[in-house]
Amino acid sequence: MRLRLALRAAILASATLLPVTAIAQAAPDEPPSTQGQQLPAELVDAISRDLGLTPEQYLDRAELAQRLGSYADGLRQARPDTYAGSWIGHDGVPVVAVTTTETAQHVANDGYATKMAAVSANHLEDSLAQLNQWILGLPRDVSSQINSTSIDVMDNQIVIDVVNSPIGRALNLPTLLAQLKVVLSPGGGGPVDARAEGGDTYVTSAVPLDKIDDPASIGVCSLGFNAVASGGQAYNISAGHCDPQQENPNAGAASPVYLPDYGDVARSRQIGTFAHSAMGEQARGLDYSLIKLNDEGVRAGLDRPAVRGANGTTVTITGTARPVVGAPICKSGQTSTFTCGIVVAESVDAPLFMADGTSRLVRGFAGSTCTLSGDSGGAILSGTRALGITSGSNSGGAPSCTEANLVLALDGGTASIGIPIEKIIADANAALGQNVSVRTAP
Template identity: 75%
Template sequence: MRLPLAFRAAALASATLIPFSAIAQAEPHEPQSNSAADVAQQLPAELVDAIARDLKLSPQQYIERAEAAQRLAGYAQTLREGSPATYAGSWMGTDGVPVVAVTTTAEAQRVARDGYATRLAAVSANDLEGSLAQLNKWILGLPKDISSQINSTSIDVLENRVVIDVVNSPIGRALNLPTLLAGLKVVLSPGGQPPVDQHAQGGDTYITTPRPITGDIDPAEIGVCSFGFNAVDSAGTPYNLSAGHCDPSQENASVPAGAPVYLPDFADVTRSKQIGAFRHSAMGEPAGGLDYSVIKLNEAGTAAGLDKPTVRGANGTTVTVTGTARPVIGAPICKSGQTSTFTCGLVLADSVDAPLHMADGSTRLVRGFAGSTCTLGGDSGGAILTGTRALGITSGSNSGGAPSCMEANLVLAPEGGTASIGIPIEKIVDHANGALGLDLRVRAADARR
């Protein structure tokens, strides 16, 4: 993982807030899916254990909350499109109740009649995003030695405020914020088991190099990342969607496009099997803030198992992907990665911006969602699920340099715990299709959306 991210759900005052007040606590009118219990019964026992350990939920609660979050996402999108001046955000409460924030009492009453808990906020989501865009533009114009002291920027929907997370260093503490941010308070933060199914799946290890692997390969040339979600186009061509910064050409402009991708042979890396190559990768502003890559798989890749809608679960088990999803604050998530394997948490923020400093001295702004899952170095590109739906691709975390999640949790507990940034899978697919002229879709066992 090459993208360090420090995230903490703390408020930075950007406006005088009117007090939040819950106007209703009713569940949405749309009934829960009748299949939640059936889906929950099909989850592997090890995954059930991970959900209970990390989320303190039963398997049925996990599925039900993930589905409720997606219904909330659809409602919130419609509300925002119809009332952009009053919509202020939405999230899943810790009790599993969906909440919608709005800026007027009249709108709150309408949302309450639709069956959602509501909160009043001072600033609309559109205005918060406008302030965030101005902040990010200012950051990208700073000298690198100063901008490197800014870990991330985001919108704290629950507190209706813009958040800027700054390194607790002399430069960070002395950072002179622009006039538009004069009212803000700055947050300072410190900079498996053997698989059950031997076939490659999302979350498993791949390695890549700037040139084909030979006997004289320099170990420093070998990058380690995790497979994301398997995908396919209308012609049946197989792909895997992973992180953009895993492509060597993103780190070094002199590296030609199309770097090879291998399943590693840990006994002798020169015997590693090539299963494809990077067809496309994109990062930062040219990609709308995304960080993703499209790996075109060859026959060896499909033979290895990368033509199936599967992700590596806890203790090597398999989770079948049933569709795609959008990030919703408070929704339960689980991520699969080659280093930290399978860990679960919650969506902390549905939009976080983090400056990424590249080897050539340039800075790129990456935009994704934040989660509380533990993510370590090498997990980049791995699959993030909510329920059994594909949610995103792992990009970075505040624990990338830790030797284990146990140590990361101990060290980071005073700062709010582990946090990672994921890139929404639906945005990846849309951008990749536009860039490549394809009609990629994530492989899924059924058409549930």
């Protein structure tokens, strides 16, 4: 019930990459370094393990960065209104950002790759200074909700990291600043609500728990977004493959869903049953389920627009969103808890392998978040909007995200498939004939 294939290759093959305007791609020619042979063996091992580089590549790239820094300093002095920043790309190519085609051609003639930007580095730094001065003038209880401010030179913008709290969301940010991007840090601190929320654990089985002889037959998944039908019936949206009847459609009665009692699983509270689940070709490639909540589920807290955030705090859902390449995302799951990344592809198809050895073709968006076994069905956010639920990943078998990141680093890192919430809602309403919607804050 986890995606075991090398998902990263499929994601890269189908990704629509963010545009980069490059007039030149070649870096200044330099003879290859021979100094790598002189590095200590321990350092060579660390370079290979953590950077994926040979010793020669490591030394050459370090020297290239210094040459780029000197070149950028001179360009900034000569053209302060059109220089917008510089960096070494992940591929080792030095890039210089500029604001005019005339400067871009000048830089290209010098042998550097270029990227067009909206405003100069000086302009961004002036705006950042204005922003920081404004923050210093705020009352302490307000300024404490701002984690950091910085310049993202690659995207040519100012980034302000704000705690996802009522005060943080209500900040009246200066509108005179150029290229301002606000990043909410969900659950940046505050109380932890003991009630059930999206991202928390649920267990399920084809038969009631008190009739199970083999504990291995109990499935573990994550709650997704809370939802409600027009008639008032409460639901939770999770993954379709978490429903035991997806592997045994002739099992009979709808499978029960429980909040686990870790001391005695047989005494776990039943909070509902699977009312509908669909995945693969029968659902246009989607992978989702609707858990019909009973009174116990509502009393447990699943009638709120709430998802478990960082450090166990609560993120209040404010709306829905669709996947856009490059958009920041965070997912909540019972195993790896709260991890963040970006959307790397708006549409990707991949087989989801079931426990019985069969597979279903799933279509969703690809993200770079770390997702582990048991996170299936958990909520994926973009900002504070519901974006989708977790279906599978290339790191499902890893014991931790730390190990997954180390093992998968050379293959591009962790990757996951999310099922878009807006497509889930449309398909579910068509199948059930109900007007189900994600619960959001009023």
